[in-house]
Amino acid sequence: MKVLVIGGGGREHALVWKISRSPLVKKVYCAPGNAGISGIAECVDIKATDIDALVDFAKKHSIDLTVVGPEQPLVEGIADRFREEGLLIYGPGKKGAILEGSKIYAKNFMQKYNIPTAKYVVFDNPAKARDYLGSGEITCPTVIKADGLAGGKGVIICENIVQGMNAITDLMENKKFGNAGEKIVLEEFLVGWEASIHIITDGENYMVLPCAKDHKKIYDGEKGPNTGGMGAVSPSPQIDATMKETIKAKIIEPFMKGLKEEGIDFRGTVFFGLMLTKKGPYVLEFNVRFGDPETQVILPRIEDDIVPVLMSAAQGKLEGDVRMSPNVAVNVVAVSRGYPGAYEKGLEITMPEPTSSNVLVFHAGTKLGEDGRLLTNGGRVLSVTALAPDIESARKEAYGFLKQIKFKGMFFRKDIATL
Numbered sequence: 001m002k003v004l005v006i007g008g009g010g011r012e013h014a015l016v017w018k019i020s021r022s023p024l025v026k027k028v029y030c031a032p033g034n035a036g037i038s039g040i041a042e043c044v045d046i047k048a049t050d051i052d053a054l055v056d057f058a059k060k061h062s063i064d065l066t067v068v069g070p071e072q073p074l075v076e077g078i079a080d081r082f083r084e085e086g087l088l089i090y091g092p093g094k095k096g097a098i099l100e101g102s103k104i105y106a107k108n109f110m111q112k113y114n115i116p117t118a119k120y121v122v123f124d125n126p127a128k129a130r131d132y133l134g135s136g137e138i139t140c141p142t143v144i145k146a147d148g149l150a151g152g153k154g155v156i157i158c159e160n161i162v163q164g165m166n167a168i169t170d171l172m173e174n175k176k177f178g179n180a181g182e183k184i185v186l187e188e189f190l191v192g193w194e195a196s197i198h199i200i201t202d203g204e205n206y207m208v209l210p211c212a213k214d215h216k217k218i219y220d221g222e223k224g225p226n227t228g229g230m231g232a233v234s235p236s237p238q239i240d241a242t243m244k245e246t247i248k249a250k251i252i253e254p255f256m257k258g259l260k261e262e263g264i265d266f267r268g269t270v271f272f273g274l275m276l277t278k279k280g281p282y283v284l285e286f287n288v289r290f291g292d293p294e295t296q297v298i299l300p301r302i303e304d305d306i307v308p309v310l311m312s313a314a315q316g317k318l319e320g321d322v323r324m325s326p327n328v329a330v331n332v333v334a335v336s337r338g339y340p341g342a343y344e345k346g347l348e349i350t351m352p353e354p355t356s357s358n359v360l361v362f363h364a365g366t367k368l369g370e371d372g373r374l375l376t377n378g379g380r381v382l383s384v385t386a387l388a389p390d391i392e393s394a395r396k397e398a399y400g401f402l403k404q405i406k407f408k409g410m411f412f413r414k415d416i417a418t419l
């Protein structure tokens with residue numbers, strides 16, 4: 001069969017890598033892909049949000065299954081369009097994607113179905129938001145979130161009232177994230193360990209994937225601004241068998257009930273961003289796609305062929321298996337100096353080929369120059385995943401290989417998987 005993967009980051013490289021290992025798959029295309037992906041799949045120069053062009057491509061090339069990486073095309077309705085055209089696609093339609101596309105919808109859904117989440121208030125008027133923040137009803141630190149998609153940057157943790165007031169102005173009046181900040185959620189700050197739980201579902205049944213933890217802050221010790229993710233580890237050190245059961249009972253089961261009651265035909269991944277607090281697990285957010293870089297540690301730990309699972313979920317009759325390797329996976333992301341702010345592109349990357357099958361390099365922002373040299377092409381440039389029987393050995397392997405990779409201004413955290 002022929003598979004099309006949509007997107008071009010580290011997550012999509014990991015998806016393409018896993019899918020291309022399936023004996024069922026003859027050919028993998030990726031739109032738009034990146035330099036690393038072009039080594040194992042045919043990259044197609046179509047943007048992930050160019051839905052018309054993607055539909056045309058899938059028809060022309062008789063694609064049997066399309067797998068969507070990023071949230072934007074899902075929120076814009078790519079899955080509905082593919083289904084209307086009779087094309088098989090893994091990913092929710094608009095009605096499901098709004099669980100990530102609107103924080104307000106997600107919070108209301110959680111409240112309605114008794115899914116533990118931080119206390120919150122919604123505002124569509126900046127003056128009212130400022131009044132509320134100034135009234136002392138909520139204490140700082142507090143969290144202010146743009147309702148809509150903001151590329152992972154629409155969540156602002158405010159240590160004091162001044163920061164909170166500035167966040168309200170930035171989001172609602174200065175429109176830092178455009179219309180995404182027209183409405184905001186102001187919510188209680190939760191303390192605990194973060195964890196990422198992914199399920200694959202057909203809307204009725206689900207399979208829980210290996211748990212993971214990512215490190216979102218740019219600097220060691222979880223300091224500095226949030227990024228897309230600087231590294232990840234699977235399994236999450238904070239999740240044991242009891243916690244898994246609690247997460248199922250308190251979060252996944254009520255979520256599935258909510259899908260059914262709301263009539264949401266969800267065929268894809270749900271990634272629950274959790275905070276494990278003293279009072280139990282709370283949901284920070286829903287994502288309707290695989291996490292990045294979580295995917296780079298989850299997929300290498302799945303021993304079974306993922307294609308029958310993705311395909312059957314897309315068909316609405318989930319089957320297959322996702323047995324996990326007992327190995328630990330650690331992933332460390334290398335970024336360009338300046339990220340998550342402004343950074344340079346087009347810098348040459350040099351690296352050897354990994355000699356061990358337990359070390360994987362996943363490209364994110366890379367491209368091939370006209371002369372065939374490998375160049376940086378984004379903030380998160382690439383990442384290294386290592387698999388080993390324990391965290392320490394996996395860290396050692398991942399960092400050992402990462403140190404052999406060079407590009408100007410390369411930066412990575414030194415403490416991934418230590419917290």
Ligand code: AMP
Pocket residue numbers: 118143152155157187188189190191194216226273284285
């Ligand atoms: P989100 O996009 O909602 O996952 O938020 C991005 C990051 O902001 C999360 O990974 C957390 O680190 C942090 N965050 C979001 N909501 C809260 C909260 N209520 N309390 C503490 N931290 C939060």
Ligand code: GLY
Pocket residue numbers: 152214228229287290291292293294
């Ligand atoms: N790693 C977090 C995300 O993919 O949203």
